[in-house]
Amino acid sequence: MPTAAARRLLIADRYADVHLTNQFGQPVRFRTDLVNGRAMLINTMYTTCQGTCPGTSAQLQALRDELAPLFGRTMVIASISVDPERDSPAALREFAAGYGADRPRDGLCDWHFLTGTRGAIDELRRSLGFFDLDPRVDADPKRHAATILFGKPPADRWATLPAGLRRPLLVETIRRVCGFTFEQRYGIPG
Amino acid sequence: MLNRRDVLKAGAASVAGGGAGAGLAAQPPGPFELPTAAFDVKKTTELPPWAFRTPLPIPPVPRPTAVGTYEQLTRQGAMPFGPTDPVPVGEVFHGVAAEFGATPDHWRMYGMDPRLTGAGSWKDKQQHFGQFALHDDPQKFVANWGGFPIKCYKVPIVEFEKSLAHHPLPARLYGYAGITPGPMYALRLGQPVLIRYENRLETEVSIHLHGGHSPSHSDGFPLFYVLQGKARDYFYPNILPLKEYRPGADPDDDCPALRKEEEALVRPTPPVTLNGGKRFVVDFGEAQSSMWYHDHANDATGYNVSRGLAGVARCFGERELRLIRAGVLPGLRERSCFDPERDRLETDPVKVADLEDPQQPGYYRYGKEPYHNPYDIYMVLQDRVIDAATGQLAYDSNGHNGYLGDTVLINGEAFPYLDVENRKYRFRFLDGSNARIYRLRILSEKDLAQIQRTGIEAAADPTAPETLAARSRGYDDLAQPFLRIGKDSWLWSKPLLRRSVTIAMANRADIVVDFPALAADLKPGQERSFYLVNTMPQFDGRGPRVPLADGGDPRVLPLPFDTVATADGAVPATTVAELPRPMVLMKFIVRGAPAPKDQDASIGLDTCLNPHDAIRDDEVQVVREFVFQRGAGAWMINKRFYDPTIANATPTLGSVEEWVLRNGGGGWWHPIHIHLESHQLVSYEKDFAADAVVDAADPPVQLPPGPLVQLIDQIPPVEVRGLHDTQILGPNTVARIRMRFRTWNGPFVFHCHNVEHEDMRMMHNFEPVPRQLLLTAEPDEAADRTAANTAPDARTHGDDVTLQPPPGDARRRKVGELPWEPPPPTTPVDHSSPRAVSHARDPNPEA
Structure with a gap:
C-alpha cells in the first residue's frame, strides 16, 4: 500500500492560482477557490463568439441541470473568457443570463464565468491545457478549443471531451470520472 | 477558399519571416508550470552520473493458478x-x-x-x-x-510504489500484479x-x-x-x-x-x-x-498507461x-521450447519449490520459466517526465498533442545495461510510449564517443559539408548492422539486414544482433560495449520534426521507415534527418570470445521464418476510407468523435476489406492500430510538398490532392509483405491496407495509438457481423455486403458478448455489460460508406 511518505504530485497542482473576477464581480483565485475537492467542469469561451461558445454553454447548462440530482453542490463549473479585454464581469453576467447562470439557483451547482488580466488568463489556460502548439492559433481567441475539461481533483483524475458529443455520452463520462461513490459513477449499487 | 498554392505560399512566408517559424521551433509554452516537473530537453542528451549501473530488469513470468x-x-x-x-x-x-x-x-x-x-x-x-x-x-x-x-x-491491478530513475523518493504507480511492466x-x-x-x-x-x-x-x-x-x-x-x-x-x-x-x-x-x-x-x-x-x-x-x-x-x-x-x-534449443506446466499444474511441494522464485511467490524462478530463453530479451521503451522534487510521474492529462517524456525507461529502468555473451541475441523492442517515435540504432563505444564530441556529420566524414543528408548517411556508415526479423506481433517471411529500426507507439521490432560479427576479435576475459541509441528528432507530441535550433528546418518531417534518400529525388534527403547527437538509451556489454558457430543460432538472410498468404486484389470486397484529423480542439475520424454506442463499420465476417487511411493534415503523426487481426500494407503515398505547409488551421485545411509519391517501393518487399497491427501514418500520408475479418463478432475498435489522441476520441468502432451470404448461397451477395452500416445491424455492444444463462433464466443480466450505458441513437448514423469493388471476377472461382 502507498505510504504517506510519498508526496503526490497532482495534476491540479500545476493549475495556475491566478486572481480572476467572476460574473458577479467577486474576486476568485482559481486554484484556491475552485479546485477544492468538488468535481469540476471547465471550458473556455468569450461573450461575442459567433462560433462554438453558445453551443458549448448550452451543453453545460443542460449538463448542470442533468447532473444536479446526482452531484448537488459537490460540483462547480468554470467558464474562462479568452477575450478578457472585452469581457467585463457585467458582460459575462449578461451572457450567463442566457444559460441561467446570472444568479445562484437552488439545487444547481455554482457556475463561474471568469475574466482577468490577459496575462492571468493566458497563464491559466495554458496550465489547463487550453492552448495550441501553434502560436498563431494560440493567439487567436476565435480558434479556441470547443472542449470541456472535467475532473475530480482529490483523485487526480481529469479528462477532456469535445463539447459537441451526444449528451448521454458526456453524462456517462462525467459521472464516471467525477463521481465520488460507485453508484454516482456507474449508476448501479457497488 | 484557398487553393493549394496560396496555402503553400502562406506556409513558406511564415517560415521565411522568422516570426511564426521561429515560434514553432521554440519549445512550446508547456503546461508544466512547475519547473521541477517540466520537460527538460537536456535530459534527452546528457547522461546522468548513475547511467549504466543498473542491470536491465527482465519482467518475471507468472505461474498459473x-x-x-x-x-x-x-x-x-x-x-x-x-x-x-x-x-x-x-x-x-x-x-x-x-x-x-x-x-x-x-x-x-x-x-x-x-x-x-x-x-x-x-x-x-x-x-x-x-x-x-x-x-x-x-x-x-x-x-x-x-x-x-x-x-x-x-x-490484481494495484497501486504501488517504486523509485524511478534513481530518485530517492518512490513514485506512486499502477501495475498489473503490482509491477511495471506487468508480468511477462x-x-x-x-x-x-x-x-x-x-x-x-x-x-x-x-x-x-x-x-x-x-x-x-x-x-x-x-x-x-x-x-x-x-x-x-x-x-x-x-x-x-x-x-x-x-x-x-x-x-x-x-x-x-x-x-x-x-x-x-x-x-x-x-x-x-x-x-x-x-x-x-x-x-x-x-x-x-x-x-x-x-x-x-x-x-x-493515457493516464493509466503512463502510470504503469x-x-x-x-x-x-x-x-x-x-x-x-x-x-x-537464438535460444537453448529444446530447453527454450519447454513448458514445465504445459499439461498440469505442479503441486508437489519439492518440485514447486524448485520452480517458484522464493523472493517472488507466484512467479517462476528465472531459468525455470516456460520457454526459458536467455538469448531472447523483450524490452519496453517508455518515456516519462519525472518530477525532480517528488520523484512522481509528471503526467499532463491536458496535453492533447501527446505526452512526451525526457527520460526513457526500458523495462522500467532508466539507462540500464545488459551483460551479453558473445553470441547472437534476439531483441524484441516495444514502443510503449504515449507519443514518442523512435529510430533505434546500435553504436560502438568508440563511434558514440566521437559522435558526442563532434556531431554525426564530422564523426562520419570530417570533410563532408554539414547537411541533413550527410547526417543520415553518417549514421548508416557508423551504426552496427543487425537482422530485423519481424514487426508487431509477427515474424517476417525472411530476415532483412538493417542498420536502424523505426517504431511508432505500440509497434514492436524483432531483431537479431550478431555480436560475434560485431566483436569478432574479442578474447576470453575481454569485454566491449555497444549502445542502443535513438536518433529520431522529436520535441513535442505532434511527432518527429527537426527544429531550427538544430540547424535543420521546421518543415522537415522524417519518414516513418528506415529508408535513405533516393538519387532521383523521389525521397528527398531532408526527410531522413536524424539527431546530430543521439539519445543514448542503454548499454550492451559483450564479454569473451565469440561462441563457436555450431553452438550459435544459424539464422541468416535466407532463413524462412513466417510466410503468410498475401491478400490478392480479387479477394477485396469492400473499400472504406478513414480520415484522421484534428477538429474542434480534439481528434476525429471522418469528422466524427468516437461514440462507443454506434458501429462505424460492420464488415462481413469472413470477408476481406481494403481501408484507405488518410492523415488529415496539420503535421501530426498518427499510428493507427486496428484490433482483431493483422493487416497488410499495399500502398503508402506521401505528399512531400504539403509537408512544407505549416498549417495552423483547426481543422487543418484539407489540401487539394497534391502529387502523391508512392513510397511502397522504397520499403523492402519483405517488410511490405509482413503483417502489421499498427500502421504509422506520417503527415500528409495515405496508406492502403487490407484486412481479413475472421472468427469473432462483436465490437472492436481502431484508433490512433498516440493515446492522448485516442482518449480525445480519435477512435472508431467496427463490428464484424455474420451475414447470410456466408451461410447460404444467396445470389445477391453485393447487396447484402453494402447494405451494411445501418444501426440495427450495428448493435455495437450488449449482453451477447458475455456468457449468459439462456433467455428466461432468472440469473440472466446479473453478469455482463452494464445497463446504464448510453442508448445508441435511434436513427441510422453516418458511416464510412463502403463501396463494393467492381473488379473482374473470376467467372469460375471454385474451379
Whole structure:
C-alpha cells in the first residue's frame, strides 16, 4: 500500500492560482477557490463568439441541470473568457443570463464565468491545457478549443471531451470520472 | 477558399519571416508550470552520473493458478483462480466471453453446432478449429482450439510504489500484479488462457492484449471495463484463425519449400455441406510472437498507461518453436521450447519449490520459466517526465498533442545495461510510449564517443559539408548492422539486414544482433560495449520534426521507415534527418570470445521464418476510407468523435476489406492500430510538398490532392509483405491496407495509438457481423455486403458478448455489460460508406 511518505504530485497542482473576477464581480483565485475537492467542469469561451461558445454553454447548462440530482453542490463549473479585454464581469453576467447562470439557483451547482488580466488568463489556460502548439492559433481567441475539461481533483483524475458529443455520452463520462461513490459513477449499487 | 498554392505560399512566408517559424521551433509554452516537473530537453542528451549501473530488469513470468481441461475447470467446487478465490469461471461481476461456453451462430460456417453449450460446445470447437502437428513430433496432432489444457491466472491491478530513475523518493504507480511492466506471459498457440483481472485502483480499467486474436469481451473494448473492486475473466483462446484449405503451391510464396513441408503438418476440418463444401485449415502465417497488453479504458488510457499499466507477452507457435528447437533462432534449443506446466499444474511441494522464485511467490524462478530463453530479451521503451522534487510521474492529462517524456525507461529502468555473451541475441523492442517515435540504432563505444564530441556529420566524414543528408548517411556508415526479423506481433517471411529500426507507439521490432560479427576479435576475459541509441528528432507530441535550433528546418518531417534518400529525388534527403547527437538509451556489454558457430543460432538472410498468404486484389470486397484529423480542439475520424454506442463499420465476417487511411493534415503523426487481426500494407503515398505547409488551421485545411509519391517501393518487399497491427501514418500520408475479418463478432475498435489522441476520441468502432451470404448461397451477395452500416445491424455492444444463462433464466443480466450505458441513437448514423469493388471476377472461382 502507498505510504504517506510519498508526496503526490497532482495534476491540479500545476493549475495556475491566478486572481480572476467572476460574473458577479467577486474576486476568485482559481486554484484556491475552485479546485477544492468538488468535481469540476471547465471550458473556455468569450461573450461575442459567433462560433462554438453558445453551443458549448448550452451543453453545460443542460449538463448542470442533468447532473444536479446526482452531484448537488459537490460540483462547480468554470467558464474562462479568452477575450478578457472585452469581457467585463457585467458582460459575462449578461451572457450567463442566457444559460441561467446570472444568479445562484437552488439545487444547481455554482457556475463561474471568469475574466482577468490577459496575462492571468493566458497563464491559466495554458496550465489547463487550453492552448495550441501553434502560436498563431494560440493567439487567436476565435480558434479556441470547443472542449470541456472535467475532473475530480482529490483523485487526480481529469479528462477532456469535445463539447459537441451526444449528451448521454458526456453524462456517462462525467459521472464516471467525477463521481465520488460507485453508484454516482456507474449508476448501479457497488 | 484557398487553393493549394496560396496555402503553400502562406506556409513558406511564415517560415521565411522568422516570426511564426521561429515560434514553432521554440519549445512550446508547456503546461508544466512547475519547473521541477517540466520537460527538460537536456535530459534527452546528457547522461546522468548513475547511467549504466543498473542491470536491465527482465519482467518475471507468472505461474498459473490452475491448468486443466474445460470439464475440470468448470465442475462444481473447482477453484481455477487459486485456493483463496472460490468464484467459478464467469461468475465474477463482468463475466467471461460468450465463446468460452457457447458457440456463436456464424461458426456454422466451420461446421459447428450453435445449439451446443458447455463441454459439448468445447468439444465441438476442438473438432472444428483444425489441428496441427507438434514441433517436436510431426506425428502428434493437437487441436487448434484447446489442444493443450487451459491455463488460469489471477492478476490484481494495484497501486504501488517504486523509485524511478534513481530518485530517492518512490513514485506512486499502477501495475498489473503490482509491477511495471506487468508480468511477462508465456503463451502457446493451442493453449487457451483465462486471466481474472481484479481492479483495486481508483479508476476503471479495460485490458487489451495488443496483437492478439481474441473475443470482443476480452479484447479491451473501451467500455468493457473492469470497474473498481470488480473482476472480469479474460478469455484468450490463443487460436490461429482458419483459412480456406487450398492444396498446392502459392505462386507468390517466398518460402515454397517450407509451405510444402507444412502441408503434412496441418489437418483441415472435415468438409461441411454449408459454404459449398469449403474446408478450413489453420493459418500458420497468423501465429503471433511478440504481443503486449495495456490499459484501454475509455478516456483514461493515457493516464493509466503512463502510470504503469502495460506489460508484454511472448507467444509461441509450432513454426517458431521448430526454428528455436533447430537452433535457427537464438535460444537453448529444446530447453527454450519447454513448458514445465504445459499439461498440469505442479503441486508437489519439492518440485514447486524448485520452480517458484522464493523472493517472488507466484512467479517462476528465472531459468525455470516456460520457454526459458536467455538469448531472447523483450524490452519496453517508455518515456516519462519525472518530477525532480517528488520523484512522481509528471503526467499532463491536458496535453492533447501527446505526452512526451525526457527520460526513457526500458523495462522500467532508466539507462540500464545488459551483460551479453558473445553470441547472437534476439531483441524484441516495444514502443510503449504515449507519443514518442523512435529510430533505434546500435553504436560502438568508440563511434558514440566521437559522435558526442563532434556531431554525426564530422564523426562520419570530417570533410563532408554539414547537411541533413550527410547526417543520415553518417549514421548508416557508423551504426552496427543487425537482422530485423519481424514487426508487431509477427515474424517476417525472411530476415532483412538493417542498420536502424523505426517504431511508432505500440509497434514492436524483432531483431537479431550478431555480436560475434560485431566483436569478432574479442578474447576470453575481454569485454566491449555497444549502445542502443535513438536518433529520431522529436520535441513535442505532434511527432518527429527537426527544429531550427538544430540547424535543420521546421518543415522537415522524417519518414516513418528506415529508408535513405533516393538519387532521383523521389525521397528527398531532408526527410531522413536524424539527431546530430543521439539519445543514448542503454548499454550492451559483450564479454569473451565469440561462441563457436555450431553452438550459435544459424539464422541468416535466407532463413524462412513466417510466410503468410498475401491478400490478392480479387479477394477485396469492400473499400472504406478513414480520415484522421484534428477538429474542434480534439481528434476525429471522418469528422466524427468516437461514440462507443454506434458501429462505424460492420464488415462481413469472413470477408476481406481494403481501408484507405488518410492523415488529415496539420503535421501530426498518427499510428493507427486496428484490433482483431493483422493487416497488410499495399500502398503508402506521401505528399512531400504539403509537408512544407505549416498549417495552423483547426481543422487543418484539407489540401487539394497534391502529387502523391508512392513510397511502397522504397520499403523492402519483405517488410511490405509482413503483417502489421499498427500502421504509422506520417503527415500528409495515405496508406492502403487490407484486412481479413475472421472468427469473432462483436465490437472492436481502431484508433490512433498516440493515446492522448485516442482518449480525445480519435477512435472508431467496427463490428464484424455474420451475414447470410456466408451461410447460404444467396445470389445477391453485393447487396447484402453494402447494405451494411445501418444501426440495427450495428448493435455495437450488449449482453451477447458475455456468457449468459439462456433467455428466461432468472440469473440472466446479473453478469455482463452494464445497463446504464448510453442508448445508441435511434436513427441510422453516418458511416464510412463502403463501396463494393467492381473488379473482374473470376467467372469460375471454385474451379
